């Protein structure tokens with residue numbers, strides 16, 4: 001079924017040709033816009049793919065048979081653009097694959113991105129920060145949690161990025177889940193440690209609406225909603241990642257807060273509904 005997103009404002013048959021052009025060197029732009037009160041949230045799709053369940057941990061044979069009989073799960077990679085009060089805030093940058101074409105399709109130039117909020121510093125989230133060794137967002141302030149910065153600061157792949165953006169980085173300590181202390185107007189940062197030591201989720205709120213950008217709290221959202229104990233080999237601390245996932249799933253389902261995630265299949269957002277006994281079901285937008 002065709003997702004509800006805006007495919008470069010083209011209809012479906014044209015999308016197919018846009019994707020064909022992609023393989024010939026022209027990028028496809030795939031974005032999806034939602035409103036959170038006065039905030040405009042746009043998913044910027046970097047890629048869509050299936051994952052293989054051999055990367056998943058704590059996944060019982062019975063659950064595999066039920067939830068992933070063909071051995072795969074639906075996934076993807078998204079960054080998000082948050083626009084309010086005339087400001088452009090990017091949450092993660094993906095690998096930088098489609099990012100700049102997606103931003104251009106929204107008339108946002110890299111130099112007009114005011115702020116970049118990082119959820120964590122894995123390459124599929126910070127890859128768009130450098131191109132050919134050069135800074136891609138010369139006028140952006142980059143926010144990263146203190147613990148995340150500490151963990152990666154001497155890593156050979158991350159250090160060049162931190163060095164290039166040295167004067168643009170703000171380190172901060174995310175709040176407890178559910179706190180309402182703004183990091184930026186309408187955006188709170190909450191601790192979701194485990195996937196990486198400083199993994200951070202971002203809570204958007206405006207008027208009576210809200211949404212939580214859950215970052216990499218899920219990689220296989222349908223499976224991990226049903227069985228939040230399922231972790232992934234990419235988790236630095238799988239046990240802590242499970243704890244964070246359960247706490248946040250409980251919070252968003254109790255408060256009916258929609259979610260958007262970096263590895264949630266396009267359009268990257270939906271609702272987590274409790275089905276009892278610590279299980280949830282993910283309803284995509």
Ligand SMILES: [Zn+2]
Pocket residue numbers: 122124125216262263
């Ligand atoms: Zn990731």
